[in-house]
Amino acid sequence: MKHNYKMTVSYDGTSYYGWEHQPGQKMTIQGKLETVLTRMLEAEHGDDGTEVTPVTVIGAGRTDAGVHARAMTANVILDTEMSEQEIQRYMNRYLPDDISIDELRICADRFHSRFMARGKTYRYTCWYSPEGALPVFERKYVTVLDRMPDLQKMKRAAEDLTGMHDFRSFCGNSHMKKSTVRVIDAIDIRQRGCFITITVHGSGFLQNMVRIICGTLLETGYGRRDPESMGALLEARDRKLAGPTAPAKGLTLLSVDY
């Protein structure tokens, strides 16, 4: 039976070249999932003469190299007699231990995890300790700052980035031909002990957009950029005028809404 399966995937992106297939043999999350699923179908259909075509896993978004996910949504069409639980168990058994299938269910044939995503929440996590202490258990998922940014300035700048804007200044792909207009619903900045988190919820994001926003907000927090300058930066539509792309390891896709 052919069904469309929806799954929730968590991964530690440290060792991967991001979600999406890359030219060559580079390790990607999508690639790992497809390899395991194709092998699963080959094992099932090996004797019954059915030809197994390589499967395509569609992800809600394409996280960059080194970016993590707590709940990426993906879907895949599979021709199998296996139950949902059998598929999930098979995948978890053969996937490396930095990728986990946390849910897997048959969904409507028309469900498309990318086109139907209504919003995504990303969290960027920073760490600052005046004494140079490190969060040893979370060290691969945070960006360590060498001084404390002024969160009030960052919050002020973040306000002007929310809403519908042309985010071309915050787009990592300089050859982007399609619209660079996106909607950010909320940017929440908070501190808890040595952790500083920037949580961004929006309808969709351009390449590197969250990381460029975070790099720009941090520059504002360090006093190197006027918190009132975001409007002009958006209007300029020039990537070179925004801040640096913040390091990938601090970024985690928290969830996808439908």
Added chain:
Amino acid sequence: MKHNYKMTVSYDGTSYYGWEHQPGQKMTIQGKLETVLTRMLEAEHGDDGTEVTPVTVIGAGRTDAGVHARAMTANVILDTEMSEQEIQRYMNRYLPDDISIDELRICADRFHSRFMARGKTYRYTCWYSPEGALPVFERKYVTVLDRMPDLQKMKRAAEDLTGMHDFRSFCGNSHMKKSTVRVIDAIDIRQRGCFITITVHGSGFLQNMVRIICGTLLETGYGRRDPESMGALLEARDRKLAGPTAPAKGLTLLSVDY
């Protein structure tokens, strides 16, 4: 000036042969701390003719190879003009990123982190998912179970282990000549989602004692051992009659009380 310094250390024990010095060149937490501190004193006293004797860091306990700590307490006598913050920063700068000095303060000369420890709290963390999912961000700090233990049975057995007992049956050192009597104040067992934690608070612990207790409680939870049999097991004073030593990676020293 010579002072006694008390510090709180967190570490990811995955890559270490435990806290305490080992024969040969094996990597230990104590060894790393002492190397960095000795180098620090050599850098300070290199020109003033003072001879630097290698420092000795005293830890509250000796965690096994692969065991982690959120707040190990240690103390060390240092002859330095550096401030507390300067020492802490130096250590954090030169220690690897799986060890962090989270606090460092001058303490009373008579303070001894091991002899004066009144109690310790250890947490053993297990994970069970019927679908084989994994906690990708905590995967190095949990022991994955292949079935769900009966927590009621484990709690029943744990009750009989609390109090003052001769824990020789739970001692990993068969040549132990000193008293094997210890006091366990509480064993708390709980489930939160797929996580199952066993938190043990006691006055002090024998070698491998927490891990043997956890291995024995899990056997009880799997129905392979009678929850009512702990009294007889304690009385037998025979390590061979207790359960297996649970894997080190699931164990974390949470705190030390004084």
